[in-house]
Amino acid sequence: MLEQGIIENSVSNFNSPMFLVPKSSGEWRPVVDFRALNKITVPPRRFIKDYASIASPLTSLLKKDVPFQWSETRQKSFCDFKHALTSAPVLAYPDYSKPYILNTDASYSGLGAVLMQEHQGKNRPIAYASRTLNKAENNYAVTEIEALAVVWTLKKFKYIIYGYPVEIHTDHKPLLHLFKDLSGRMARWLLTVQDYMPTFTYIKGKANVAADALSRNCALTCAVSTETPTFDTLTHTDIFKAQRDDPMWSKVISYLETGNDLDLPHVPSLSHYVLQDDILYKATTLTGKYEPSRLIHQLVIPQTLVPSVLKLTHDTSHASRQRENTFTGETQICLAYNEERHKQSY
Structure with missing residues (x-):
């Protein structure tokens, strides 16, 4: 494809893999790798009508020995995904009679979270959130930015979840035992977390793709084991x-x-x-x-x-x-x- 002039090498600040294709005007435009898009669209697929039909033109590009060829059909599929991810019935109204599930994730690109509730046996998204890290936060250790994601998200969704049961899902297992014998910044964060009295649940990273995708693309803005952290100030x-x-x-x-x-x-x-x-x-x-x-x-x-x-x-x-x-x-x-x-x- 390089030799034929269909694509050219590109250095981009975008987090998702990308390459360039020619426009009819002779200019070049970036195309986001569908594999990155797929990570975002798969979690809420059960709430996207005709998901397989929409995805078919794009998934065919992932088959072995299939040459890349962008078309109006694939462009329409890409746009339909964007519309589906931001339209009802993907997002639901909160039900104050049910507990909340909060999926959080963090990377050095940013923080991401999805607020959900169980509805007819399925976890239904209520809201998404993401942001980049500032200069000081970029110096935090990995566990600290994972904890920051929890604290920031609790504050972000406080107007929805405050006073109600919240179960936090994280793919960073050290968080389950983190809030013990703390000092400094982590001790201050503990006070914020205690205000919501959440429980913590560890989930495998591959099951946390929605929050992970948000944490890595915020510039554009299973089996589980459960443990509850103990706050030892007063036992x-x-x-x-x-x-x-x-x-x-x-x-x-x-x-x-x-x-x-x-x-x-x-x-x-x-x-x-x-x-x-x-x-x-x-x-x-x-x-x-x-x-x-x-x-x-x-x-x-x-x-x-x-x-x-x-x-x-x-x-x-x-x-x-x-x-x-x-x-x-x-x-x-x-x-x-x-x-x-x-x-x-x-």
Whole structure:
């Protein structure tokens, strides 16, 4: 093809493999390798009508000993793919009664993610996101940019997913155990991730092609094993013991476990308290401006754990100041704590 003048060597900044073909005017134009396009179109193929018919003119180019010849039919197929990937029914509206699945990926070209939900046994895309790395981020280690992809994507889709169950799928296995014993930048990112309380699932790289493609082309903008990261600042055992050692909350717990109301102190809205995994929570209604009201469970913090909670939430760059826990005299204690910290800084 080089000898015949059909193509010529090209050095391009595009991430996808490409070559040049002549236009009728005699000029040259780039053609993106269909194999790169195929990686993007295969994941949502079940939502693209007549996928095989659209792809046929392009897939025929991949057959052995078939000479490359661009035609109006193949150009139409390429344009039909672009239209299908950006038109309904590929993207779906979020269903707030279902958990979310967030596929993330990162490369030194950029970050990419796909937000999905299960619909009739299939994962349906809700939104895509991608961006390039800045100069400082290009110096991050591989695991750090993978973590950055998670943090950035959670913030990107916060208006959709905040307060709802989120399962993060990543093909970078170290992320499953990353959020432990951290400091500096990673510790700050941990606080953001904790705000969403997600679970992490490892998926093989070949099953994460959509997010991978977005992470590598953002300039143009199976069997799984599941693990949940543990955040060791306050363990389940710490909270379990502190609640049962507390003079008031221990009696509330005893009442919920046995029904014995002897010596039960007066607790406003007692019927709102529940036990989950032997831990005391208070059921309350969370309201938002752009989403329906929903019931959530707030962790009950005993007085002995208040200093630890305050240190965690006030001495670090917490991603959100929204109420996550509840304890007696919370507002007054927080004000006193901030005043004391202010005095110590001088």
